Amino acid sequence: MAEAEVLLERRGPVARIVLNRPGRRNALGLRLLPALHAVLDTVEGDAGVACVILTGRGPVFCAGGDLDEIMSPEATDPEQELAMIRGYNRVVSRIARLDAPVIAAVNGPAAGGGAALAMACDIAVASETARYDFVFERVGLSGADVGCAWLLPRLVGPMRASHLLLAGRSVTAQEGLALGLFAEVVPAAELPEVALGLADRIAAGPQRANKLTKLALRRGMHVDLDTALEYEAYLQSFAFRGDEHKRRLTALRQRLTKGTEHKG
Template identity: 40%
Template structure:
């Protein structure tokens, strides 16, 4: 098993919650080739780490992520041929795919600006807790590029609907946190100083929950997107039967009998609402 020790961003694990913090605040946490690669690698290997039960993804300083670094990436791309350009765009898409493939809940603590690739990274997370200062922008058209990048045209309509997604991807407009909340891009908006803490609070709750079942939930949210209703109901019937054979099901029942919060397999402590 690969140890999780990234060099291009900060990683911390506590109480089952892995916090990944993009750590180039002087560059608004813009992405370099190395960050793309290492962040994608880290998300990929997390599936083999049972100690990771939920994930918080955020940025240091006043930005979540401002997208690809103009100096490190954009200038270099002009020197590439078509084969080299496709290799790059596939590498950026791999990062998004690995967020969706990770069988752990991923919470984005959108503490500030999230534009370009940064907006797509936040979009790919399962839940977005946003600072009141957060801004989103799928700004690809502003630099002469297609709005469909890194899976944005697949994911965004699923989150906000086709009409809102079309407007955002065609115009590249930057929207604030309240606008994002209104269309469903933000799950909740909180004071700036509470953003990461609120994301971590939710992540802790999920980390103390049934990890096996949460993994199944994320798998089914992905798989059922292309199923007919009958196929989805049958798939859920089989998945739920599998979950009923997991020890967590009996644990929850026995805790209910004792009127106590359950401690699920691998969780450091039960979740209790404060």
């Protein structure tokens, strides 16, 4: 029996999604698409998931589109191509809009659509061997691929995004750290634990508040300041009424009171 092309692992409130095609450099293929959607269905339906890690098995995060499965020098069915492209577009959208924060643990090179998967995550941590390859020109395709032309300018600015996409540039881990594509770069052997430690820290925080923070961050990219402030006011007033806020506030006050008594 063939091994699943996408694995879903759980450690407490942390879900770990693993692209599992190491023999094909975790490339985006025909069978990987429904497997990703199925895993995202499971994650979305599990209220116990407080944080998600997305990574690849082996030395590569994701090689982008599979050159054999989804591309051909011969005539192809345009309707099937469009359905496949839109299917992967929905994967990126679902990752970006998951309620739980998503961490990309970029364990190696990520090309084209593979880089888009990582950029759709809320936070990306990278191994020293990680790299983003925006090399669409090698196969005569545009940079309008799985959200790259939308995500990249919002991370690095429009001029740098134009430079990377139009010149077909690759970005090393350290360059990505400087550009703001990665929050942290660590030795390859340490990446799984670093990503898991960050996920555990996020998961230990107030889950409702984390979801609201993510909503505010995502919405804020599309609106002016005054609109964002009004939206934040609505979200924060909702957070004020939550049981988690009341419980954590009570606990904090008790600790502060004890600290004051000891000083006295």
